[in-house]
Amino acid sequence: MTFTSWQFGAFVAIVFGAYYLPxxxxxxxxxxxxxxxxxxxxxxxxxLPLLAVAVLGTYLFLILALRxxxxxxxxxxxxxxxxxxxxxxxxxxxxxPPLGAVGLAPIDFLLQLPLPIGISFFVFHNISLLVDLTxxxxxxxxxxxxxxxxxxxxQLVSGPITRAEMFMPQIRPKxxxxxPFVGAAKWILTGFxxxxxxxxxxxxxxxxxxxxxxxTLQTQDRWLLVFLxxxxxxxxxxxxxxxxxxxxxxxxxxxxxxFNLPYISISFSEFWTRWHIxxxxxxxxxxxxxxxxxxxxxFRTYLNLxxxxxxxxxxxxxxxxxxxxxxxxxxxxxxxxxxxxxxxTVDSAVFRAAxxxxxxxxxxxxxxxxxxxxxxxxxxxxxxxFTFSTNPNPPKLFHNLALLYSLPVMIQHLVPxxxxxxxxxxxxxxxxxxxxxxxxLEAGPETSFIYFQF
Amino acid sequence: xxxxxxxxxxxxxxxxLLLACGVATxxxxxxxxxxxxTTRDGTLITLNRYVREPTPDVVxxxxxxxxxxKEEYFTTxxxxxxxxxxxxxxxxxxxxxxxxxxxxxxLAEANVLSRPTDTALVAKYSSADSARSLFFRPIRIAVAxxxxxxxxxxxxxxxxxxxxxxxxxxxxxxxxxxxxxxxxQEWNAEDPAAAVRMNVTRLAQLxxxxxxxxxxxxxxxxxxxxxxxxxxxxxxTREIVHTAFPDPGQWLHIDYARGELRWADGVHLxxxxxxxVTQSIxxxxxxxxxxx
Numbered sequence: 001m002t003f004t005s006w007q008f009g010a011f012v013a014i015v016f017g018a019y020y021l022p023x024x025x026x027x028x029x030x031x032x033x034x035x036x037x038x039x040x041x042x043x044x045x046x047x048l049p050l051l052a053v054a055v056l057g058t059y060l061f062l063i064l065a066l067r068x069x070x071x072x073x074x075x076x077x078x079x080x081x082x083x084x085x086x087x088x089x090x091x092x093x094x095x096x097p098p099l100g101a102v103g104l105a106p107i108d109f110l111l112q113l114p115l116p117i118g119i120s121f122f123v124f125h126n127i128s129l130l131v132d133l134t135x136x137x138x139x140x141x142x143x144x145x146x147x148x149x150x151x152x153x154x155q156l157v158s159g160p161i162t163r164a165e166m167f168m169p170q171i172r173p174k175x176x177x178x179x180p181f182v183g184a185a186k187w188i189l190t191g192f193x194x195x196x197x198x199x200x201x202x203x204x205x206x207x208x209x210x211x212x213x214x215x216t217l218q219t220q221d222r223w224l225l226v227f228l229x230x231x232x233x234x235x236x237x238x239x240x241x242x243x244x245x246x247x248x249x250x251x252x253x254x255x256x257x258x259f260n261l262p263y264i265s266i267s268f269s270e271f272w273t274r275w276h277i278x279x280x281x282x283x284x285x286x287x288x289x290x291x292x293x294x295x296x297x298x299f300r301t302y303l304n305l306x307x308x309x310x311x312x313x314x315x316x317x318x319x320x321x322x323x324x325x326x327x328x329x330x331x332x333x334x335x336x337x338x339x340x341x342x343x344x345t346v347d348s349a350v351f352r353a354a355x356x357x358x359x360x361x362x363x364x365x366x367x368x369x370x371x372x373x374x375x376x377x378x379x380x381x382x383x384x385x386f387t388f389s390t391n392p393n394p395p396k397l398f399h400n401l402a403l404l405y406s407l408p409v410m411i412q413h414l415v416p417x418x419x420x421x422x423x424x425x426x427x428x429x430x431x432x433x434x435x436x437x438x439x440x441l442e443a444g445p446e447t448s449f450i451y452f453q454f
Numbered sequence: 455x456x457x458x459x460x461x462x463x464x465x466x467x468x469x470x471l472l473l474a475c476g477v478a479t480x481x482x483x484x485x486x487x488x489x490x491x492t493t494r495d496g497t498l499i500t501l502n503r504y505v506r507e508p509t510p511d512v513v514x515x516x517x518x519x520x521x522x523x524k525e526e527y528f529t530t531x532x533x534x535x536x537x538x539x540x541x542x543x544x545x546x547x548x549x550x551x552x553x554x555x556x557x558x559x560x561l562a563e564a565n566v567l568s569r570p571t572d573t574a575l576v577a578k579y580s581s582a583d584s585a586r587s588l589f590f591r592p593i594r595i596a597v598a599x600x601x602x603x604x605x606x607x608x609x610x611x612x613x614x615x616x617x618x619x620x621x622x623x624x625x626x627x628x629x630x631x632x633x634x635x636x637x638x639q640e641w642n643a644e645d646p647a648a649a650v651r652m653n654v655t656r657l658a659q660l661x662x663x664x665x666x667x668x669x670x671x672x673x674x675x676x677x678x679x680x681x682x683x684x685x686x687x688x689x690x691t692r693e694i695v696h697t698a699f700p701d702p703g704q705w706l707h708i709d710y711a712r713g714e715l716r717w718a719d720g721v722h723l724x725x726x727x728x729x730x731v732t733q734s735i736x737x738x739x740x741x742x743x744x745x746x
Contacts, residue, residue: 185464
């Protein structure tokens with residue numbers, strides 16, 4: 001069930017309607033857990049037992065780790081990483097087996113299961129739960145709260161990755177009069193607008209980046225499409241995150257902000273504090289800092305950065321392209337690190353604009369490895385950006401349409417928020433109304449959220 | 455501002471824009487040709503125009519091979535090209551057959567007959583009304599108006615001098631070996647026999663039904679590069695179609711100087727070659743008994 005389907009709209013309306021009814025007042029958490037299980041199992045009911053095993057297993061290790069943290073915490077983390085490795089990375093080492101290849105029915109069944117949607121996200125939630133809660137002296141939370149934290153439907157499939165210590169204290173009775181309706185509506189409308197109007201329309205154009213279609217493109221169109229994909233992936237993932245935040249507000253929960261205008265970053269390290277913030281925060285808290293962070297000299301810092309970014313790349317998918325994407329980001333972080341302090345002393349608007357441009361162009365170029373995870377295809381696309389195309393029948397791309405569909409991302413990044421709000425004045429609700437109509441009228445063809453595959 | 459006021463203003467603005475687009479659609483219709491961002495869009499534009507405008511005299515149905523034969527290249531008046539990139543000639547023929555009026559001549563490409571009929575597209579264009587929508591897309595309409603003003607669809611008279619210039623140039627020397635090898639690999643790997651037989655069976659049902667209504671259906675074959683002509687896919691398709699429709703009267707015979715032809719990828723004609731082939735189709739059409 002995708003966020004953009006009418007089934008999802010009906011599902012949210014029913015759950016929201018029941019959630020604040022007096023008979024359900026004492027069962028709000030249970031209701032959300034059941035609704036989340038229904039949401040997850042709607043398309044793939046065979047994966048529900050796996051989700052149950054992941055949550056129940058994590059809960060068991062949590063109880064054990066509260067008694068003996070040194071022993072059971074690493075085992076609990078290993079249990080979750082093994083789940084992730086089995087479902088996501090096994091085909092890095094073995095080819096997909098034919099039906100009944102092993103001969104043992106349960107193993108054959110597991111090998112044939114598709115990649116569970118959102119596994120990368122709920123495994124990270126599980127690890128956060130184990131680390132955060134066993135670090136405190138409180139007693140174990142109840143099972144229904146653990147279930148809710150891990151499988152809360154707005155964030156189950158693609159985040160934001162919420163830390164347990166941020167979410168668990170929010171589990172308490174919720175009241176209709178506390179709902180920030182306008183705030184929730186603004187997040188939800190913005191999210192759907194970015195997904196339906198920007199991302200889905202740009203996706204029509206960037207489908208020309210797929211192999212072998214890209215071989216028909218003119219050189220300048222290859223460049224244009226890379227930038228359009230950069231806008232598309234932002235609009236797609238920012239849109240999803242905004243919808244998730246808005247939906248959570250309707251049920252009384254605050255999820256972390258996942259994006260903060262990443263394309264105006266003046267350094268690569270700043271980019272990672274603005275892009276997919278919940279993942280960056282998770283990796284910093286649970287991987288970079290435990291590895292030693294920047295506390296053991298320059299070389300260890302650079303090594304830690306490369307390890308974190310490499311694993312961050314692999315987290316997105318089991319492929320050389322994703323690994324390379326992460327490692328190249330690591331290289332950029334390492335290269336800029338010694339110069340950051342000196343660069344910060346230059347106080348010039350032109351210099352800042354130049355730095356922003358460099359970061360944006362580099363980040364955009366690296367998205368090619370995301371769009372084309374097959375390394376050969378990505379390399380082919382890249383090399384074509386620097387050679388003149390002689391194809392006599394290139395496809396025609398409408399540059400004015402590309403501009404109009406990218407415009408919301410550009411305005412959001414280039415017009416300062418305070419200036420924008422000042423310009424809008426009391427017209428803000430009208431703007432959201434126009435966005436709502438436009439996302440219906442001008443919606444691009446339905447495509448799933450890019451981050452659903454992770 | 456209260457929550458109710460905020461939502462009232464938001465709903466008012468949304469309703470106003472929807473109403474404006476709805477009224478504009480009812481007033482102006484869906485007539486403006488929208489810019490296509492994908493080849494599928496291009497297909498829909500052509501089909502929208504076909505069901506909306508008066509029935510032409512000649513219609514081409516086919517795959518992406520026939521898409522290259524642009525309407526403005528033809529001197530034959532009142533001709534429409536309904537070929538579908540990535541689609542099947544049978545889909546086009548079904549759509550034409552489902553219209554209340556038929557053209558006098560339907561030319562059906564016989565090169566690619568391995569693809570299934572696009573039943574959703576056939577259903578969508580079964581009647582003129584089904585292709586209409588309640589609201590138009592404001593952004594695309596704005597761009598369409600701009601594009602149509604700058605680049606209005608051309609007719610043969612407008613492009614004839616540039617076509618002459620194109621024909622006076624030597625054939626292209628574009629190195630297409632990579633693409634030919636890739637296409638050859640695909641066309642040798644694929645055995646289209648079962649799918650072609652199924653489509654041929656459907657054609658054998660459709661054609662008599664169309665011809666009973668006064669239209670004439672003629673097959674034509676577009677040339678491919680020599681290696682592709684000898685591929686398993688091409689040979690198998692040719693054999694099945696010619697066995698099913700052996701009557702020479704069911705085929706449009708087109709003559710062209712093969713040495714002048716070039717293919718961007720071994721399969722699809724380049725622009726100059728497409729002009730040469732359209733000229734030979736023009737000539738073949740004009741020599742048909744009882745035509746014009």
